[in-house]
Amino acid sequence: MKQIIANFKMNGTVEDTKEYMIEFLSKVDQNKAEITLCLPYTSLAVGRYFLSDSNIKLGAQNLSDEEEGKFTGEINGKMLVSAGVQSVIVGHSERRTKFKENSKIINKKIKIALKNRLNVILCVGESLTEKNTLKTLETIKNQLEEALKGLYENELERVTIAYEPIWAIGSGKSATIKEIEYAVKAIRKVLSDDFSPKAGKETQVLYGGSITNKNVQNIMRAKEINGILVGGACLDAGGFASLINLS
Numbered sequence: 001m002k003q004i005i006a007n008f009k010m011n012g013t014v015e016d017t018k019e020y021m022i023e024f025l026s027k028v029d030q031n032k033a034e035i036t037l038c039l040p041y042t043s044l045a046v047g048r049y050f051l052s053d054s055n056i057k058l059g060a061q062n063l064s065d066e067e068e069g070k071f072t073g074e075i076n077g078k079m080l081v082s083a084g085v086q087s088v089i090v091g092h093s094e095r096r097t098k099f100k101e102n103s104k105i106i107n108k109k110i111k112i113a114l115k116n117r118l119n120v121i122l123c124v125g126e127s128l129t130e131k132n133t134l135k136t137l138e139t140i141k142n143q144l145e146e147a148l149k150g151l152y153e154n155e156l157e158r159v160t161i162a163y164e165p166i167w168a169i170g171s172g173k174s175a176t177i178k179e180i181e182y183a184v185k186a187i188r189k190v191l192s193d194d195f196s197p198k199a200g201k202e203t204q205v206l207y208g209g210s211i212t213n214k215n216v217q218n219i220m221r222a223k224e225i226n227g228i229l230v231g232g233a234c235l236d237a238g239g240f241a242s243l244i245n246l247s
């Protein structure tokens, strides 16, 4: 079954999430895909409550690169697990650019998430300048190698890679099928060369960036992809349920 992961970003109060869950669960076909909802921290408890009887997984959007202690405002891996979280997004371009997260921090976060038995959704993708200067593959390779440094091959089973070109995020301009297939193939080659052909073949690779009800079917059928990571289009409960039902 393919994966559909929703990244709510910084949207939704506890009350909004409650209303969202009631509508979403009444409309979505849960057997269409393996669904994960990555909610804001403050909505995790209400998400857990509503999703407990469903096949839908609870996800978070971030975790600290520190394990415990004097880090005001931070949330660690252990806390996420105790809040019922199964998966966590790491390396999103918004965190890389707006919060200055470098590859060392991303690598640390992945190791802490895995140590806590969380699944990792690792985002990689090039900027528009990198795309225009033909640096897409180089960028993806560097991001992957730096993020996955020191991981054991069996740990990759709990890592999903999301190819999210920065220029496609929230722009209304998704990558073409050709561009997606080109990047996904490159991601699989890096995993195959650095870990094993099995890792290259079996690691889950998703696409994210301006996915809508209109392009979802096409994108889901791109070669060698295992699903999608959705931002803006997940925010309307009815709209997202129909996107999943259409996929």
Ligand code: 13P
Binding pocket: 007, 092, 164, 168, 169, 170, 171, 172, 208, 209, 210, 211, 229, 230, 231, 232, 233
């Ligand atoms: P959009 O679907 O809004 O382009 O966002 C994609 C994204 O950043 C998901 O992580």
